[in-house]
Amino acid sequence: MTKSKTVVIGAGPAGLTAAYLLCKAGWPVTVLEADPQYVGGISRTVAYKGFRFDIGGHRFFSKAKEVEDLWTEILPADMLERPRSSRIFYNDKFYAYPLQPVQALSQLGVVESARCVWSYGKARLFPRPNPKSFEDWVSNEFGERLFRIFFKTYTEKVWGMSCKEISADWAAQRIKGLSLSTVLRNALLPKRQPKNRQDVIKTLVDTFRYPRKGPGMMWEACAGRVREMGGEVLLGAMAVDCSYLRAEGEWAVGYRSADGVRHTVRAEHVISSGPLGRLVQGLQPPVSAGALRAAAALKYRDFVTVALILKERGQFSDNWIYVHDPNVKVGRIQNYKSWSPEMVPDPAYSCYGLEYFCFEGDGREFDTLRAHQRKRRRPGYLRTGASLHHIKVFEIASVSKNNPIWRE
Numbered sequence: 001m002t003k004s005k006t007v008v009i010g011a012g013p014a015g016l017t018a019a020y021l022l023c024k025a026g027w028p029v030t031v032l033e034a035d036p037q038y039v040g041g042i043s044r045t046v047a048y049k050g051f052r053f054d055i056g057g058h059r060f061f062s063k064a065k066e067v068e069d070l071w072t073e074i075l076p077a078d079m080l081e082r083p084r085s086s087r088i089f090y091n092d093k094f095y096a097y098p099l100q101p102v103q104a105l106s107q108l109g110v111v112e113s114a115r116c117v118w119s120y121g122k123a124r125l126f127p128r129p130n131p132k133s134f135e136d137w138v139s140n141e142f143g144e145r146l147f148r149i150f151f152k153t154y155t156e157k158v159w160g161m162s163c164k165e166i167s168a169d170w171a172a173q174r175i176k177g178l179s180l181s182t183v184l185r186n187a188l189l190p191k192r193q194p195k196n197r198q199d200v201i202k203t204l205v206d207t208f209r210y211p212r213k214g215p216g217m218m219w220e221a222c223a224g225r226v227r228e229m230g231g232e233v234l235l236g237a238m239a240v241d242c243s244y245l246r247a248e249g250e251w252a253v254g255y256r257s258a259d260g261v262r263h264t265v266r267a268e269h270v271i272s273s274g275p276l277g278r279l280v281q282g283l284q285p286p287v288s289a290g291a292l293r294a295a296a297a298l299k300y301r302d303f304v305t306v307a308l309i310l311k312e313r314g315q316f317s318d319n320w321i322y323v324h325d326p327n328v329k330v331g332r333i334q335n336y337k338s339w340s341p342e343m344v345p346d347p348a349y350s351c352y353g354l355e356y357f358c359f360e361g362d363g364r365e366f367d368t369l370r371a372h373q374r375k376r377r378r379p380g381y382l383r384t385g386a387s388l389h390h391i392k393v394f395e396i397a398s399v400s401k402n403n404p405i406w407r408e
């Protein structure tokens with residue numbers, strides 16, 4: 001049997017994994033990647049003057065042993081085992097995350113703590129019937145007071161909508177296995193490794209693996225292996241349409257190269273890891289009007305990472321900090337040097353990634369940041385004393401369309 005050719009759209013983790021496994025099985029593959037420089041999609045590592053930025057903050061942890069084994073196979077000698085340290089910034093105080101109940105209650109003070117305990121008791125005795133929204137689900141599990149303090153603001157920043165509109169199914173899937181009793185057990189009892197990897201609660205894992213030069217290292221190695229095995233990975237190749245040629249039993253995938261020239265590649269199979277909405281619009285013969293409408297209705301959330309390079313002053317050692325303060329727009333701050341020391345070329349500097357979640361087209365505040373970038377000025381929210389080396393604004397709105405929103 002001749003092994004037929006497959007075109008893979010997108011060289012992010014999904015596309016490259018598919019291409020790697022196909023090549024290993026001896027099936028020819030061509031990967032089309034829109035980005036002219038990087039593979040890895042949202043999980044790429046962006047380099048700037050020797051500094052490396054992980055634009056999303058990527059822990060390598062999977063409940064599936066096969067996935068962990070695959071990462072080891074692709075990058076056998078370069079995965080670090082990193083301790084996890086993250087905190088929540090709320091009301092001018094830091095709270096350990098995962099929450100340490102005793103520390104959290106002492107930071108909240110006696111009155112607020114009593115209110116939280118009361119509200120938790122109330123939720124256990126009189127839960128909201130048929131929880132439909134994220135707010136209903138989390139309030140039932142943790143009490144309304146803790147929901148307002150530790151879940152509402154950050155979730156609304158990330159998704160850009162009220163927790164009343166986000167589906168309870170998404171909460172159950174995302175916060176699976178986590179409840180106040182699990183948090184208490186985890187904080188108070190000695191740690192025991194669950195027998196079954198599937199029983200691990202992702203939010204609570206306290207170590208994770210990380211490629212020493214950021215997540216992109218994994219996907220650059222993967223693209224390298226695909227090429228070594230005879231596959232093609234074309235950068236700056238934006239797939240624009242996908243036509244099925246019935247007579248030949250083949251697909252013709254049209255793509256535009258970085259110089260704007262249109263090309264076509266033929267294949268028996270197509271795997272797309274690009275945004276579903278756009279793929280559906282480019283299919284020939286066209287899909288039904290209903291499917292087109294459904295695809296057009298998919299809504300995506302984007303984000304912008306602003307990288308700050310500062311003189312090292314021991315500001316903080318966490319991997320990341322969630323910013324629950326509703327008065328500032330930044331949602332999370334990454335500390336790249338804590339993910340891997342090799343993310344920074346000179347130990348005299350630290351480098352932070354400020355994550356802003358937004359919709360495509362938002363972004364007047366980034367014009368201000370770009371002005372700071374041009375003038376190398378320190379923006380107001382940096383405490384005096386932090387000496388600014390450089391600001392870099394990375395917009396990833398164009399590639400982050402794999403985060404469709406689940407509405408209630």
Ligand SMILES: Cc1cc2nc3c(=O)[nH]c(=O)nc-3n(C[C@H](O)[C@H](O)[C@H](O)COP(=O)(O)OP(=O)(O)OC[C@H]3O[C@@H](n4cnc5c(N)ncnc54)[C@H](O)[C@@H]3O)c2cc1C
Nearest residue numbers: 010012013014032033034041042043056058059238239274
């Ligand atoms: C803030 C944040 C934090 C995260 N943290 C973690 C974490 O800690 N651990 C973890 O495992 N995951 C994490 N993720 C999730 C992870 O980034 C994604 O699951 C993963 O990147 C998805 O891979 P993908 O290949 O499906 O899509 P993407 O990474 O989006 O890659 C899609 C690729 O397709 C390309 N493309 C799109 N359209 C076309 C086209 N028409 N033609 C050619 N190419 C095209 C894009 O340029 C891109 O390179 C995080 C995500 C975010 C947003």
